[in-house]
Amino acid sequence: MELLILISLIVFLDICVFPTAILHAATLDVKEVGSFYVGGEPVTIKLTQEDFLKLDFMDATGNKYNPNGIYETGQMYVNYVLLEKSMAKYPLMMWHGGGFCGSTFETTPDGRFGWQMFFLKAGHDVYISDSVERGRSGFSMYPYIYKTQPQARNKEEMWSLFRIGSEYHGLNGKPVPFSGTQFPIEYFDQFVKQGVPRWTDTDPLIYGAYLKYLDKMHAPSVIIAHSQGCKFAMQAAIDRPEKVKGLVLLEPYTSLDTKGFDVSEMVETPLLVIYGDFLPNHPEWVKWVEGVKRTLTDPLIKAGGNVIWVDLPSKDIRGNGHLLYLEKNSDVIAQYVQDWMTEQKLMK
Numbered sequence: 001m002e003l004l005i006l007i008s009l010i011v012f013l014d015i016c017v018f019p020t021a022i023l024h025a026a027t028l029d030v031k032e033v034g035s036f037y038v039g040g041e042p043v044t045i046k047l048t049q050e051d052f053l054k055l056d057f058m059d060a061t062g063n064k065y066n067p068n069g070i071y072e073t074g075q076m077y078v079n080y081v082l083l084e085k086s087m088a089k090y091p092l093m094m095w096h097g098g099g100f101c102g103s104t105f106e107t108t109p110d111g112r113f114g115w116q117m118f119f120l121k122a123g124h125d126v127y128i129s130d131s132v133e134r135g136r137s138g139f140s141m142y143p144y145i146y147k148t149q150p151q152a153r154n155k156e157e158m159w160s161l162f163r164i165g166s167e168y169h170g171l172n173g174k175p176v177p178f179s180g181t182q183f184p185i186e187y188f189d190q191f192v193k194q195g196v197p198r199w200t201d202t203d204p205l206i207y208g209a210y211l212k213y214l215d216k217m218h219a220p221s222v223i224i225a226h227s228q229g230c231k232f233a234m235q236a237a238i239d240r241p242e243k244v245k246g247l248v249l250l251e252p253y254t255s256l257d258t259k260g261f262d263v264s265e266m267v268e269t270p271l272l273v274i275y276g277d278f279l280p281n282h283p284e285w286v287k288w289v290e291g292v293k294r295t296l297t298d299p300l301i302k303a304g305g306n307v308i309w310v311d312l313p314s315k316d317i318r319g320n321g322h323l324l325y326l327e328k329n330s331d332v333i334a335q336y337v338q339d340w341m342t343e344q345k346l347m348k
Contacts, residue, residue: 028120029084038216039132039209040075045144073145076209077136080127081116087123088347090222090245094128095210097227099153099198101135102128104226108326109191110184115224115325118334123347127221129213131229132206134196150197158192163278163285163321178278182319182327191326207232214243222246222346224337226325227253234296237266246346248272248337251322255291263299270306270344272337273297276320277313285322308340 045067052066059065079102080091094105094115105116105128116126133139133146140146153161159168159175164183170176177185210232214221220243225233230252237244238261247269256263273292279285293309301307312320317332324333341347 030081031084032082033080035077035079036216037075037077037137039205039212040072042070043073043140043145044070045141047144067141067144071140071145073140074132074205074209075137076129076132076206076213077138078127078129078213080125081120082125083120083123085123086125086348088125088222088341090220090346091217092119092124092126093213093221093223094126095223095225095229095233096129096131096134097229099195101130101194101196103135103194104326108184108330109187109194110328111187112330115330115334118331119338122338129210131232132209133199133202137209139197139199146199146202148199148201150199152197153195155188155192158195159188160282162323163276163282164188164323166281178281178319178321180277180319181321182329183321183323184328191323203231207235210236211239214240217243220245222248222341224248224250225252226250227322230254234266235261237269237271238262239265241265241269244269246270246272246341246344248274248340250274250325251276252292252296253285253288255288256295258295258299263296263305264303267300267303267305270308270340270346271297271300272308272310272340274310274312274324274333274337276322276324277318278321306344310336 047068052068055065057065094102096102096104104114106114108114116128120126130137139150142149156168159165163178164181164185165175165177168175175185175188177183214236222245223233223236225248227250230249231254233247233249234252234256237247244266247266249272252273275289279289297307297309312318312324312333315336317329320327320329320333324330
């Protein structure tokens with residue numbers, strides 16, 4: 001009862017702040033909300049006396065900072081919401097893209113409930129993770145543990161790379177959106193606030209944590225992954241086919257490493273791949289899409305796999321860029337995914 005009251009209060013507050021976010025979420029019968037960490041291992045920092053003397057900043061107690069000691073690195077944070085009566089056969093995982101956290105699945109930039117709530121209402125237990133070195137997973141110290149510097153995307157890069165518009169600094173210095181874009185342009189700054197630094201050499205740590213995450217689950221799962229998360233999801237479906245009962249890839253950009261992964265291992269796993277609009281406007285995206293076809297979906301189809309490739313404009317769903325699950329018609333695309341899950345008999 002206390003949990004239901006809390007959920008109702010959260011929904012009430014969300015509606016007050018964002019009037020469009022009305023999905024009757026108070027009717028959700030939630031059994032449990034929680035979180036856990038997976039992966040991680042101890043690592044020791046032991047500076048030489050010479051290197052220690054070079055440090056010239058203080059710790060929180062006013063003493064000279066001493067980083068020497070034992071730390072944890074490579075851990076991943078997961079939060080979950082479990083329903084009293086799930087209508088899905090398997091838990092639903094959501095794996096985010098590069099430079100962002102799992103929060104992108106929670107609420108859209110314009111304040112509507114995100115895919116977490118949509119699929120909870122559709123009857124799924126939902127698990128959302130922050131990959132290693134993102135969000136609540138935390139990152140490790142540079143240069144003592146992480147040997148390279150983090151990178152971050154600016155607004156200009158996000159605008160172009162995510163296919164929101166042609167240029168961020170157009171006439172009079174104003175951003176130029178693509179005609180018919182589904183991205184809520186007036187909330188672009190709100191979206192950018194979700195960006196976090198990322199490292200380009202932590203993929204082995206990230207992937208290792210995802211495998212431990214799948215192994216920790218008592219039951220197999222269905223995965224929805226976006227962008228960089230697709231790379232790890234497709235690899236995990238090959239390395240842990242018994243743990244992945246369905247796979248939804250939203251705009252994957254990374255080709256599968258065919259030398260390291262045998263695509264035939266996931267031949268029994270239903271696969272849905274979705275791309276949005278404006279691909280020809282960005283030559284790199286055309287190349288990336290061709291790479292995914294060449295290394296993943298074409299070989300999988302040839303091996304007898306269950307593959308559905310969706311080009312949204314061909315379904316008369318237009319105006320979506322790379323961030324299709326955050327855009328104004330995100331519920332339309334979520335319903336398409338839910339219908340696919342039902343067709344694949346992933347629901348009870």
